[in-house]
């Protein structure tokens with residue numbers, strides 16, 4: 268190819284998927300889509316752009332800070348979707364309003380968040396996920412968590428862990444403590460970023476009793492197995508927090524039935540970066556990657572804001588993060604195999620095209636050489652291009 272001084276740039280936070288990566292991405296997405304269908308979920312595709320009002324109606328005003336926003340020709344404010352939960356809630360509350368509940372929907376698509384770009388997460392990134400709408404309580408939550416576990420397995424990951432929390436646990440403690448709204452938000456932010464020092468400082472000037480300060484300070488370190496829930500129960504007296512713990516215990520019983528409980532530990536300090544969550548929340552981690560590969564939870568108020576009250580729960584998986592985790596674990600074999608390279612000497616193009624046609628009909632991937640080659644050249648091309656086998660059509 269021509270060497271040229273000029274290298275065109277792409278915008279901050281975007282990336283290209285070159286053929287090998289694109290093929291690995293496609294293979295993972297195909298495996299996940301197949302699995303969602305096997306679990307009874309139907310695919311939906313929604314527009315990349317939405318009215319800003321729609322996105323903030325569903326997810327709250329805080330979401331605005333990380334949106335790519337712009338105007339259309341009629342001066343309507345538009346934004347790129349930062350996730351699929353709100354667009355799907357919009358669809359469920361409008362075009363699918365008459366459909367029988369529960370609705371089980373899945374998606375594989377790109378979303379956009381104006382945040383610091385990092386390995387495995389650019390500003391534009393890809394998600395696979397499900398939304399289960401119209402199923403209240405632990406049944407739907409357990410299904411979604413079990414599906415998250417199966418998704419990680421389906422993508423090829425062996426070692427991973429799901430951390431399960433409940434936003435009402437923290438809400439209960441904060442309400443009981445009488446913290447002002449602004450302070451509550453500061454506390455939540457410190458917990459979200461796991462900033463324990465900052466959390467300590469906020470609490471120190473909060474005017475709360477030492478006992479309550481201690482309780483709040485300890486929330487981020489409350490993680491463990493089932494017995495941790497019993498311990499937590501001895502620490503809180505308010506109904507909301509106790510209800511949250513009971514809810515987690517019920518979900519866990521169902522996860523045992525799904526046979527996935529070995530992947531699940533509890534983490535009462537989980538705060539997700541969308542604040543539409545109203546119940547259980549979870550995140551999936553794998554060793555060596557400091558950020559979650561998947562996450563989700565229950566959001567029972569969102570459909571209400573679109574005028575169609577129904578409980579809902581769901582999760583999404585970051586495709587690039589899965590790809591990165593697989594790479595770090597040395598598992599990059601999910602790319603599609605390239606089967607045959609068909610090459611030809613001068614005068615044999617027609618025979619090569621015919622041969623390739625037959626092979627493709629049998630399901631093989633085949634490339635036909637674009638020009639006549641010697642057998643040696645053909646062998647070199649086969650290697651360079653990464654084909655498993657070479658077919659060289661000899662002269663008649």
Ligand SMILES: N[C@@H](Cc1c[nH]c[nH+]1)C(=O)O
Pocket residue numbers: 349350351352396397398541562563564565566580581582583
């Ligand atoms: N939309 C959330 C995941 C989710 C789906 N449903 C509920 N939560 C995210 O992008 O993190």
